[in-house]
Amino acid sequence: MSHSDTPKIALVGNPNSGKSSLFNHLTGLNQKIGNFPGVTVDKKTGYCKLDDHTRAKIIDLPGTYSIYPNSTDEKIVYDILGNKADPLHPDVVVVIVDASNFKRNLLLFTQIHDLNIPCILVLNMMDIVEKTGLAIDADKLSSELGVPVIPMKARQGKGIDVLKRALLENLEQHFHPIFNAYELAPDAIDAVKKTFSVNDDYVAYQMLQQYRINSFLTENEKNLIIDITEKHQFNRDELRRKETLERYAAINHFIDGAVKETFTQLPKRWTQKLDRVFTHKIWGYLIFLFILFMIFQSIFAWATVPMDLIDLTFSELSVYLKSQLPEGALTGLLTEGIIPGIGGIVIFIPQIAILFAFISILEETGYMSRVVFLMDKIMRKFGLNGKSVVPLISGVACAIPAIMATRTIENWKERLITIFVTPLMSCSARLPVYTILIALIIPEKTIGGIFNLQGLALMGMYLLGFVAAIVSALIMRLILKTKERSFLVMELPTYKMPRWKNVGLTMYEKSKTFVFEAGKIILAISIVLWVLASYGPGNKLENAEEIIAQTYSQENLSQEEFKNKIESFKLENSYAGIFGKAIEPVIMPLGYDWKIGIALITSFAAREVFVGTMATIYSIGNVEDESTIKNRMRNEVNPETGKKRYDFATGLSLLVFYAFAMQCMSTMAIVFRETNGWKWPLLQLFYMTGLAYVSALIIYQTLS
Structure with missing residues (x-):
């Protein structure tokens, strides 16, 4: 281990090797997410106490199959490991391999080993290896490779203490390259070593191989390498093929001595048998749709009771505080603005928790990878890259990390299409809007005692977003005329x-x-909205009682009707009401009134703000009413027709509008960052808003 005060330890491994589990066990909550210098790729770092005297910095590098990168994420690995001047260059590299896929995972280890950085090889997922009938002799493998080899079960945290002890030991290893690059290109390697003062053959060899994408070389230095490659006829592709063959020959030698099969019934066969069903060209899709159906059924069935309880609790809290606190602006702000606004988001915790529980289970079991494999076949027909599946599925949770995940797509046009259509996937921020509107317009009934109509409607909204995304991708493919395909x-x-x-x-x-x-945004908007809805120009609000009394002097209004007229008059003549009335002509063809219009505007901060906005608007002057926000919206009447404001036509129009509209400033910001300009975020905004408006218009005008 380095003698520096805080040694740097890099974790490197293939995707799905268990690297993240090991990182979490080593760092606990002492971790930070940022960006690698100069790029927008996420960087996870943390600190780990190896003993009472040593605190090490842990760097979780992006998952990669090789130090020859295919994406921006993978390029980071070589940029850091191949450049000793990089501030993140580690003192030790811990290479994590999936021991159940031993041969393929060792390729990356042999490449990093030859960079002449002290290494520790972690054989992860040994619990699976034990079931597969393989026996790995870690001591013999350590002797063959010349590095510590540590068996581990990272998911359970077993082997962590052994790894910490190994990291504390002196790792000045006797270096013997596994692949002798010097034999293949001695003159070119000597020239690089002399020109750039490089000591290691393989580092010089990699500079010859990767100078074009090397971020730590200047243009002048790259030109020097070009001269060397031309002078010494350095054939990059041919030498890379030879390198791969030599490495696998060496890996086979290591495996022959250290890995044995103890019995023939490998549990991988269970995986193969299950995959015949789960990835079947017909049954695979049916099973996936059934799983989706069960998820959305559960979201409504299991979350109803806790949601109603939360809704009622916040409603009663507002009533109680209103009765206990003295009248005034602060009491009104608290009981009519802040509490209803926060309650409008807290109510959806049960549904969010259930949704992410299912997503986590699908990922933990390994089924999510099968979904990606299945959907890849569909994606290709619509011009999307196979790797577009991961961002689109991630978009069900949130569009922001999903758009960042498009960095793995090499083809720029295909990446751009994926970025453009990903926000059409129904994210978790739409879930509160969907559920409250579905509860208003879809009866809580079951078909055959099994199929919940509201659950089916929710599943339909998610499928609508997916269909919109792939159709939009097809249109963009035709416009951009992309022909290049990746796999x-x-x-x-x-x-x-x-x-x-x-x-x-x-x-x-x-x-x-x-x-x-969401709470930060909703709290701020609830406060601003309450102020706008409680105050207005002139003295109309102060004289509201007199104005209503004169206006309806000929009508025999009950005390409750008279009070409701006053509150409606105040709201309509407030700053919020005036603003809502101004945009009402634009949204009236969709079936919306000025109150919904205010919610549409505030939703551009974040979609889920819709619910908080409606909670605040319908709470102004109605705090004594103990009914929930859902019931207040259900009882809202359209004054022109005398019918319910949220009838089937209006509710469905709103659902479709929120399914398509680009109402998320954070998503626009991330698209700006990923595309390096405002052109594509603005096109995205106009396209999705236009699609939402036209679709909602057609639905309302057809059904009303």
Whole structure:
């Protein structure tokens, strides 16, 4: 280990090797997410106490199959490991391999080993290896490779203490390259070593191989390497093929001595048998649709009771505080603005928790990889890259990380199409809007005692977003005329039992993020909205009682009707009401009134703000009413028709508008960052808003 005060330890491994689990065990909550210098790729770092005296910095590098990169994420690995001047260049590299896929995972290890950085090889997922009938002799493998080899079960945290002890030991290894690059290109390597003062043959060889994409070389230095490659006839592709063959020959030698099969019934066969069903060209899709159906049924069936309880609690809290606190602006702000606004988001914690619990279980078991594999076949027909599946599926949770995940797509046009259509996937922020509107217009009935109509409607909204995304992708493909195609290269992991602790942590973290991230926006908007809805120009609000008394002097209004008329008059003549009335002519053809218009505008901060806005608007002057926000919206009447404001036509129009509209400033910001300009975010905004308006217009005019 380095003698520096805080040694740097890099974690490197293939995707699905368990690297993230190891990082979480080593760092606990002492971790930070940022960006690698100069690029927008996420960087995870943290700190780990190796003993009472040593605190190490842990760097979780992006998952990669090789140091020859196919994406921006993978390029980071070589940029850091191949450049000793990089501030993140590690003192030790911990290479994590999936021991159940031993041969393929070792390729990356041999490449990093030859960069002459002290290494530790972690054989992860040994619990799976034990079931597969393989026996790995770690001591013999360590002797063959000349590095510490540590068996581990990272998901359970077994082997962590052994790894910490190994990291504390002196890792000045006797270096012997596995692949002798010097034999293949001695003159070119000597020239690079002399020109750039490089000591290691393989580092010089990699500079010859990757100078075009090397971020730590200047243009002048790249030109020098070009001269060397031309002078010494350095054939990059041919030498890379020879390197791969030599490395696998060496890996076979290591495996022959250290890995044995103890019995023939490998549990991988169970995975193969299950995959015949789950990835079947017909049954695979039917099973996936059934799983989706069960998820959305559960969201309504299991969340109804806790949601109603939360809704009623916040409603009663407003009533109680209104009766206990003295009248005034602060009391009104608290009981009519802040509490209803926050209640409008907290109510959806049960549904968010259930949704992410299912997503986590699908990922933990390995089924989500099968979904990506299945959907790849559909994506290709619509001009999307096979790797577009991951961002689109991620978009069901949130469009922001989903758009960032498009960095793995090499072809720029295909990446652009994926970025453009991903926000059409129904994200978790739309879930509150969907559920409250579905509850208003779809009866709570079951078909045959099994199929919940509201659950079916929710599933339909998610499928609508998916159809809109792939049709939009097809249109964009025709406009951009993209012909180049890439391929989905991924590993299907073996099926595993979900680790319930991880599922629970995912539910907690996602729910907390949803509440606090959305809560900040909703709290701010609730305060501003209450002020705008409680005050207005002139003295109409102060004289509201007299004006209503004169206007309806000929009508025999009850005390409750008279009071409602006053509150409606105040709201309509407030700043919020005036603004809503101004945009009402534009949205009236969709079936919306000025109150809905205010919610549409505030929703551009974040879609879920719709519910908080409606909660605030319908609470102004109605705090003594103990009914829930849902019931207040259900009882809202259209004064022109005398019918319910949220009838089937209006409700469905609103659902479709929110399914398509680009109402998320954070998503626009991330698209700006990923495309380096405002051209595509603005096109996205106009396209999605136009699609939402026209679709909602057609639905309302057809059904009303």
